[in-house]
Amino acid sequence: MKYIFITGGVVSSLGKGLTSGALGALLETRDLKVRIRKFDPYLNVDVGNMSPFQHGEVYVLDDGTETDLDLGHYERFTNSPLSRLNSTTSGRIYESIIQKERRGDFEGKTVQVIPHVTNEIKSVLYESGKDCDVLITELGGTTGDIEGLPFLEAFRQFSLEVGKENVLFIHVTLIPYLKAAGELKTKPSQQSVAKLREIGVQPDILICRTEHPISEEMRQKLSMFCNIEQKAVIEEQDVKNSIYELPLVLSNEGLGDLVVEKLHIDAKKSDMSKWNDIVKKILYPKDNVKIAVVGKYVELQDAYKSVYESLAHAGIGNDCKVNIVRVDSENIERDGAEKYLSDVDGILIAGSVGNRGIEGSIEVAKYARENKIPYFGICIGMQVMAIDFARNVLNLKDANSTEFNPETSAPVVCSMEEQKGGKSMRIGAYDCEIKPNTKAFEAYKKHETSERHRHNFELNNAFKNKLENAGMVVGGVNKKFDLVEILEEKDHPWMVGVQFYPEFHSKPFAPHPLFLAFVKSAIDRKNK
Known part of the structure; x- marks a missing residue:
């Protein structure tokens, strides 16, 4: 040794x-x-x-x-x-x-x-x-x-x-x-x-x-x-x-x-x-795209370090330079999404906790959905995607997460019984079964994966059928706990939300499949 x-x-x-x-x-x-x-x-x-x-x-x-x-x-x-x-x-x-x-x-x-x-x-x-x-x-x-x-x-x-x-x-x-x-x-x-x-x-x-x-x-x-x-x-x-x-x-x-x-x-x-x-691909990319990373900690250099690196890895994998625009979700609440997102090729909402800037994030999910902009939601990014859909497609105007409004009449996102009160965070690696004929399956090219989690709130299964009947797709589930891991928008070029943190499994010589597919969809949008 x-x-x-x-x-x-x-x-x-x-x-x-x-x-x-x-x-x-x-x-x-x-x-x-x-x-x-x-x-x-x-x-x-x-x-x-x-x-x-x-x-x-x-x-x-x-x-x-x-x-x-x-x-x-x-x-x-x-x-x-x-x-x-x-x-x-x-x-x-x-x-x-x-x-x-x-x-x-x-x-x-x-x-x-x-x-x-x-x-x-x-x-x-x-x-x-x-x-x-x-x-x-x-x-x-x-x-x-x-x-x-x-x-x-x-x-x-x-x-x-x-x-x-x-x-x-x-x-x-x-x-x-x-x-x-x-x-x-x-x-x-x-x-x-x-x-x-x-x-x-x-x-x-x-x-x-x-x-x-x-x-x-x-x-x-x-x-x-x-x-x-x-x-x-x-x-x-x-x-x-x-x-x-x-x-x-x-x-x-x-x-x-x-x-x-x-x-x-x-x-x-x-x-x-x-x-x-790897360095040759970084120095001499064949293409470039602009990706907005939306969150409540974007002003901090290292708060979303793994997200930024994973986007760089996906750029390497796609022979493309990824130009990142950091957007504070609170600014969206104040000024609207159009001002900050009208010229981007893709939008990613990074994970966070607490309700500061959350309405801005929900507005971003709506903007990406309506304008068919490639969207990747991580943890809270998947949850706001579901909340927007429930509010504006299912017409459940009070739809929310119990994290932000414990009294909501439409708790699309809530904590599991054993997680209530923040006593039992779902943390570490959990298995995910990927459904065929989904964007997730196209990316992973396999039926099962294991991803890392760190959160207290989940998609409420009581609303799962309503979401799917109106045009959402559950792309991946954890069978053991019957939990939604991946959510997709059917009528959209590439709108995928995940409950886990895929950035923790990405490397420059092995980009995470979902980041790779997301950046590819941004390139397609730009070139189209």
Whole structure:
């Protein structure tokens, strides 16, 4: 087993998650089996209750684990199987320790950060490192943060236990550009590495995030002051077009060769052809379309990260550039749909909770239905599609979800008995049986699939026959719980809503079938 620890310095949001995913991709091109995991130092047990305004999207795994969005990067870049073992917070570490102390597992001893917290962290590492060649571990936050110290100490101890020849420390740091001085500065990175060395961790590789190229003189300086080989000072300049250029950038910098050399791994030569093909399609698309993404968090960079990436994947699959227009559903409520959607080739409503902007989303579903614009509704996007149809086709003017109006006389969307009060969210992977002769079947080309969920409300089966008799099609169901998973508009070129989150199963080299079909329908509309 080989272990790689990735830490960050100077500032947060440096792109450690992307770097971890890109490194995993490089190692997989050598036929190595890679697993990637993350430690987050915050005290939340998971991100399930964290606001998207503070944290970005909640990324859900098959087993129902609610994780940081970086795990989305891991899945998109690699074939690393992810589960609860791949995401751990300080909150979960301390929760486990307190439970053990209450049971008497420590036999009355004083429970301390060392050894109890560090031992718990190491036990997680040993457990999650099974059945792979290389385990890449990313530590969230920034070196020097007080909450990250127990993890760094655990990593130091761990490297001694498994042998330093089996461990690699990679430090991602910022080389800031001072516009007034007209030059890049290395001092913040020097200080960051010095902080790591105080703890007892000496980085083996320094990855330098930068907006401008790094000179050889600067590499020499970083090498000398950070006690790192000059060839191990890696430039990671901002990519110009797509994050999927990153594996090629790091490969050209020699990172893959360096890692296998330092870890003494006997691996085949890297084959980057797959990534070259993807980047070529991104740089030289044959077509382009404009897709409106409508939601209540569109002003946030990372709230719908997986949706944006899945649209990019579908663009790659269709040899097309997808230009995304972000539309706040509250603006639709105020100004109407025509102002924001009249010139788009497709409309996607992304998932959300709460009633802010919901009437705007219902208006968007109506606009797409009446104007025959390709429409893809995800979670709430499927629900507002049903509400619009009930209100404006079935003439049930009070139609709504009990999430927004508990007293509605036409609860087209409601919670299941066991979900009421938000006590039992349907979360994780659930099976879906796809009906033949539907848009969904045309996309999937199979009768069954499994998709990830995270919600409390469902389409009310009491209205299912009424919707179908008036022109809606139930394209997919969960047989076990008798729940509608896919809803389609019959008299429409492509109007599909899904109760699940298909964006969590999309990769650049394997776009999700529904995203692929949606973008294809947008291309057809534009060309027609």
